[in-house]
Amino acid sequence: MRVPVVVMRGGTSKGVFLKEENMPSDRLDWDEFLLDIMGSPDSRQIDGLGGANSLTSKVAIIKKSDFKDIDIDYTFAQVSIENQLVDFKGNCGNISSAVGPYAIEQGLVPAVEPITTVRIFNTNTQKVIIAEVEVENGHVKTDGLCSIPGVPGTGSPIYLSFTNAEGAVTGKLFPTGNATDIVHSSKGPINVSIVDVANPLVFVNAQDIGLKGTELPHQFTQEKLKELEEIRAIAAEMCQFASKEEATRKSPAVPKMTIIAPPRDYIDVTGIERKAEDMDCTIRMMSMQKPHQALAITGAICTTAGAFLKDTILSDLVNVKQEVVRLGHPAGIMETKVDIIAGNMTAIKVVRTARMILEGYVYTKKNYHVISELVYKLA
Missing domain, CATH: 3.10.310.10 (Diaminopimelate Epimerase; Chain A, domain 1)
Known part of the structure; x- marks a missing residue:
């Protein structure tokens, strides 16, 4: 046809x-x-x-x-x-x-x-x-x-506003009911936060999995990717998407594995030096079991929301002092803007082309x- x-x-x-x-x-x-x-x-x-x-x-x-x-x-x-x-x-x-x-x-x-x-x-x-x-x-x-x-x-x-994006896939802001959970992987217990805003993400602290948070896509070893997928698969089971044994096959796209770390200097994929003072955190996402070359928009939205939520891994790592959140990813720094009315987030906005x-x-x-x-x- x-x-x-x-x-x-x-x-x-x-x-x-x-x-x-x-x-x-x-x-x-x-x-x-x-x-x-x-x-x-x-x-x-x-x-x-x-x-x-x-x-x-x-x-x-x-x-x-x-x-x-x-x-x-x-x-x-x-x-x-x-x-x-x-x-x-x-x-x-x-x-x-x-x-x-x-x-x-x-x-x-x-x-x-x-x-x-x-x-x-x-x-x-x-x-x-x-x-x-x-x-x-x-x-x-x-x-x-x-x-x-x-x-x-x-x-x-092009300005995109995501409104009332909580529970986009699971129907819950916290799919497990908890702001923080413990995943029991083959490497030992790992603290994670599973947050569903625009898309469900499972967040881990880079230092908890032996990373700095400034790694570029080509620097992830196959062993490390396998370790990350194991954590993501367990999180998928916790979200009731699939069993951990079948998550890679049946639910490869969500939840998305996301590595968070405090602001740090790094050289991005284009060779530009990014300074810690220009960002609020570093972020590295996985996309279909491989490192994302930049940052997914839904990932940026979920990360921004998570930074404003209490008791998540992000609220401890991302020191948000203003309505603009700066996310340092492999290709540069993305900014999101939070609309807050009466102390509540009403929308998160990003700019694209x-x-x-x-x-x-x-x-x-x-x-x-x-x-x-x-x-x-x-x-």
């Missing part, structure tokens, strides 16, 4: 965007369909659109919303590279930043100058994300002076039953 697609970069991720009307009409066929177009399972994804990295093996499924006061319904899919698996459990904040621009350019949301506000309902987490997108001459503006670590060049800023890379068709290896007439079956 020939299926209309758009490839977009959103923040530090890249994904394939599809209208829901062009997806298989039977939801049970979605996994096979997405694996087909991304070229999975295959470590190179040579026969599909995937980029052989978890940051580029993502899909956004979009439709005009039927909900009042909501513009777009957005479903995120993390397509496994080496396994026959598509994970719909969580959201991707970076890909979320491209949803507004996509909706405007596809005519799903009217373009309003100079700023078009797009209210997005993420079906994975049942949460609303508000995107503010710059528009010029009826189209999304891509040129600008905004730069984000992990992406070369500059672009037009995004742009359309390609618009065209993807050819699947088999036929699927699709309602849209825009999908053509090949003889």
Whole structure:
């Protein structure tokens, strides 16, 4: 089949965007369909659109919303590279930043100058994300002076506000009911905090697992990655996603393993020296069992919230004195802004850039039953 697609970069991720009307009409066929177009399972994804990295093996499924006061319904899919698996459990904040621009350019949301506000309902987490997108001459503006670590060049800023993001996947701020838990790993007991805001994360103190917190992706040994995955798998069982023995296969994307440490000087992946005084903590995330090259937006949101919560590992390590939190990750420093009303967090905001890379068709290896007439079956 020939299926209309758009490839977009959103923040530090890249994904394939599809209208829901062009997806298989039977939801049970979605996994096979997405694996087909991304070229999975295959470590190179040579026969599909995937980029052989978890940051580029993502899909956004979009439709005009039927909900009042909501513009777009957005479903995120993390397509496994080496396994026959598509994970719909969580959201991707970076890909979320491209949803507004996509909706405007596809005519799903009217373009309003100079700023078009797009209210997005993420079906994975049942949460609303508000995107503010710059528009010029009826189209999304891509040129600008905004730069984000992990992406070369500059672009037009896109502001994302995550509101009431607690319990995004598990329905609970603390999935276990505790701000801090003890995980009994093969290396011994480890203190962790499992927090679910925008996405569930399991936080560990870098020194508790023999790390500094300033390591770059290439510096993680296979032995250390195996140790981290063991902790994450136990946390997945504590969240009731899967048993610890099956968590890597059945719930590889959540909870996300996250390593936290106090501010420290380090050289980032681009060779720039980052100073401790310019950050409030260092953070290293895992993505699908591999080190994240930068920092997931949902991870930044959850970390920011965790820093303001009492008795978590983060509240002890992150000395937050203002509404802006500065997170030192492998590609640089990301800032988040917390809206506080009457002492309570009402929203957490981040800035991203995004742009359309390609618009065209993807050819699947088999036929699927699709309602849209825009999908053509090949003889």
